[in-house]
Amino acid sequence: MISDVSSDFVRGSHPYLLSPLRVGPMELRNRIVLPAMDQNVCDDGLVTDAVVDHYARRAEGGAGLLVLETSAVAFPHGATARHQPALSHDGVIPGLTRLADAVHAHGARMVVQANHHGRISGVDTAEDRPSLVPSLPLPDSDPMSIMVDTTMDELMAMATLTGGKMPTYAEATVDDLAWVVEQFADAAARVQAAGMDGIEVHAGHGYLIDTFLSPAWNRRTDAYGGDEEGRARLLVEVVEAVRTRCGPDFAVLVRLNGRDAALPGGITPDLAARYAARAVAAGADAIHVSAYSSITGGAGFTEGPLPWRECQYEEMTRTVKAAVDVPVIAVGRIRPDEGERILADGGADLIAMGRQLLADPDLPNRLAEGRPDLVRPCINCFVCVAQNFWSAAPVCAVNARLGRPDQPEPVPVGDPGHPAGHIVVVGGGPGGLEAARVAAGRGHRVTVLEKADHLGGTARFSSLTTPMNGELVRWLSTAATEAGVEVRTGTAATPELVASLAPTTVVVATGAVRTRPDVPGAELPHVLSGDDLRGLLTGEDLGDRRPGPLVRLALAAGRNLGITADLGRVRTLSRRWMPIGRRVVVVGGGLVGTELAEFLAERGRTVTVLEDGTHLAVEMAHPRRWRALHEARAHGVDFRTEARLVAVTPTEVVAEVPDADGGDGARTEVRLPADDVLLAGGVGPDRSLAEAIGRALGPDVPVHVVGDAGEVGYIEGAIRSGHEVGCRV
Ligand SMILES: Cc1cc2nc3c(=O)[nH]c(=O)nc-3n(C[C@H](O)[C@H](O)[C@H](O)COP(=O)(O)O)c2cc1C
Ligand code: SF4
Incomplete structure (x- = not known):
């Protein structure tokens, strides 16, 4: 039984993940695999220092x-980008050798993902070659679907991959396919020569071999199509050719789709299982089950290859596993506990x-240390x-x-030019905690002052709609404590308090400021800012602005019982009850507005989102945006772009929107019934406290601003600026 774990190897927090396994000729020290992920830092196909560093770091991590x-066997033919690894000439061998040596030095094994990218060969398009496909015409697709919810800047960046050219396609001839098989075998021989x-x-x-496997893409009637055996022929010939060329001491893995449900007649889990069995019969040592959605526009991308749900491919992987007697690799948003x-x-x-x-x-290594x-x-x-879409x-x-x-x-403090100091960090959100943990890890004494009773700032609150943000806050808090940071919650920082701590450096990470729109009715009690909503749902002190004594009573009870401090429970309980009316208008269709809209619509609210720009959720990386908007729309959220808020009344929101016929920029006034109005826009940086602290401490004590207080950049911007300051202080 492949999955048995000998008690000799039970160690760390996740004994199954940490147990060794033999895969073909490879002895693996554990069962944790880094799947192929483009780094796009090769130089015209050649491995660079950046490539070696990236993979050596993952090997060092255990x-x-x-x-x-993904590496192009016939580079530049059938390649997606000039920055990807090439396998097509002997000049690539020294770089691959350096990479293999660096990875082996840390005790890991390494295989190279070999590919012909078929219809997705951007370099072919850029260089005016047709892309190889099994059959023409291509199956019906909607090439415009990728345009929806994608900004012009993103579309322009994507177009650079093909030099702005549109692809052309050629049906692969039998000679072409013989050449492809030969390219795979030659590439494998070079990989082997490099010591991989x-x-x-x-x-x-969706790459070349996949399109041959797919009944939807492959409608040939020759030996490479017609029936299941014919459609599998290219894969089988490639595996056999590699095995023949490289012998038994070289591992041959096959990655295939457990499902491609985007097209009628696409690959199903049962078909994938039969293809896997054929690959094993041809000589494959392991099968890696991913997934795909052939029509990659919009939300399809998060069906496959980039899943958004945990363990999204688990069932189809089990189907494949039942059909083969070699190790099977599962992938698809699997976290350690689920992997175990x-x-x-x-x-x-x-x-x-x-x-x-x-x-x-x-x-x-963390699992091995028992510190998940x-x-x-x-x-x-x-x-x-997202960077992959423009080959960055x-x-x-x-x-x-x-x-x-x-x-x-x-750099550790104590090294030349890095004296140890006392760093006071104001604000315990992601930016402040990242700066604190990095600075403390280097050896500084660090004190974090946080006004609220909990660390995390708005990231903690956003875990109501996006639970993983709460996990990040938990990790940052743990890592900061582990690094020796002193955390004082419930402590509002004033310039006097900060001065009394005698800091050598101050880091201000107090987050963004939110302004109310300047329209009639914006101050009505049912118009809630993000802070008001946080108070409503979590029971934080609301001041005088809250409606209804019953609501206050319920919240106070919840607070006293500790329910509202646990946002996971608030998320669950809010499915049954929350103090928000039935009809909600969200003003601002950015990241926050979109997440809130989906959260509310999932909880039975009728939600309209008013966004004054032309695009929604532009702060989200576009694959996430595609999924988030798809989900929100599926829950009935009505998004209105280019919509201008005019006024709020006790029962309605008045807005100006483009005319339905879209003619001449004409606009119409609409009146939307609303029990509650949520303000999810108007976010800006706020350096006021940093400036006051700077004045109080004088020029000898540097004051840095990180996170949204300096420039609104959400979690990514907060972590980046926090890390940078944590390294510099
Ligand atoms: C930045 C990035 C690049 C990727 N590049 C490749 C690739 O070159 N080849 C491939 O088969 N899959 C690629 N993938 C998909 C991953 O191998 C993996 O299947 C996917 O990320 C799902 O696993 P995860 O949820 O654990 O991230 C890429 C994923 C990411 C995030
Ligand atoms: S946190 Fe975001 S950017 Fe980082 S690996 Fe996960 S999905 Fe990618």
């Missing part, structure tokens, strides 16, 4: 197996964690993968170092 990002442990044949995600569960009950043999290992490369609480959580924000290096909202060679190093 992962058992690393998969190098194997390759992962990419047979998913899946391994323990035999649902898979290895767990790939993609974004989670971008967010924290040290995850395996110190794993920095990925918050599922899609910031990293991924950056991470919670890991400021990913993809940012310009970030300063956290």
Whole structure:
């Protein structure tokens, strides 16, 4: 039984994940896999220092197996980008050797994801070559769907990948396919010569082999189509050719889609299982089950390949696992506890964690130390993968170092030029806590002053709608405490208080200021700012502005029982009751407004969102935006763009919106019934406290401003600026 764990290996907090496993010729120290994720930092296909550093860091963090990002076997033919690794000539071998050596030095194994990108070969389009596909015409699709909810800047950036050109396609001939098979075998031989442990044949995600496997894309009647055996032929020939060329001591993994449900006749889990069995019969050592949505526009992208729900591909992976007798790799937003569960009950043999290992490369080592609480959580924000759409290096909202060679190093204090000091951080949100934990980790004495009873600032509140933000706050708090930070909650910082602590440096991270729109009725009691709403739902002190003594009573009771301090419970209980009327108008269709709208609509409210810009949720990375807007609309939220708030009355919101016929910029006044109005816009930086502290302390004590107080950048901006200041002080 592949999933059995010998008691010899039970250690750390997650014994199944941490137990070793043999995959073909490879002995893996544990079952944690870094799946292929483009870094886009090669130089015309050649491995650079940045590539080596990235993967060596993940190997050092303890992962058992690393998969190098998708690499073009026939580069530049069938390549997506000039920045991806090439496998097409012997000149790539020295770079790959350096990479293999660096990873092996840390005890991990490494395979290279080998690919021909077929219809998604941006370099072919840029260089006026048609992209290879199994059949023409292509299946019906809606090429405009990607335009919806995507800004012009993003579309322009995406267009740079193909030099602004539109793709053309050619039906692959039998000779083309023989050439493709040969390219895979040659590429594998180079990977082997470089000292890598194997390759992962990419047979998913809409690339060439996948389109041959898919009955929707492959309508050929020759030997490479017609029936299941014909459609599997290209994959089988590639696996056999690699196995023949490289022999038994070279691992051959296959990644395929457990499902492609976007097209009628697409791959189903049962079909994927049969393809997996054919790949194993051809010589594959392991199967990696991902998923895809052929029509990638909008929300389809988060069906596959980038899932948004936890364990999104679990069931289809189990179907594949039941059909093969080699190890199966599960992927798809699997966090350690869930990975442990899946391994323990035999649902898979290895767990790939993609974004989670971008967010924290040290995850395996933390589990081995028995400290899962110190794993920095990925918050599922899609910031990293958004960069892929224009072939840039991924950056991470919670890991400021990913993809940012310009970030300063956290040099220990005591080194030349870095005397130890007392850093006072005002504000315990993500920016303040990141600055505090980094500074304390370097050896400074650090004190955090937080006005509220809880750390986390607006990020904590936003966990009502986005629970992972709460996980991040929990991690930041734990990591700060672990680093020795002294935290004083319930302490409002005044310039006098800060001065009394005799800081050597002050970091102000007090968050943004929110202004009310200057329209009649904006001060009515049912017009709630984000702060008011926070108070309503969490029972924080509301001052005089709250309606209804019964509501106050209920909130006070909740506060006394401790219910409202636990936002997870508030989230659950608010499905049954919350002090918000049936009809809600949200003013501002940015990140906050969109998340709130979905939260309220899910709880039975009729929600209209008024956004004065042309696009919604532009602060979200576009894949997340596509999903969030899809979900909100599915819950019935009515989004109105280019809508100007005119007035609020006790029962209505008055707005100006573009005419329904859209002619001549003409506008119409609409009156929307509203029991409550939520203000989700008008957010701006606020340096006032920093300036007052600066005046009180004088020029000898530097005052830094991080997070939204300096520039509104939400969690990503707060972590980045907090990290930078934490390294510099
Ligand atoms: C930045 C980024 C780049 C990716 N590039 C690739 C790739 O080159 N090849 C591939 O098969 N999948 C790629 N993926 C998909 C991942 O391998 C993985 O299947 C996906 O992120 C789901 O796993 P996760 O939820 O643990 O992140 C990429 C994902 C991300 C986030
Ligand atoms: S950018 Fe967001 S989704 Fe990507 S790894 Fe970081 S936290 Fe996770």
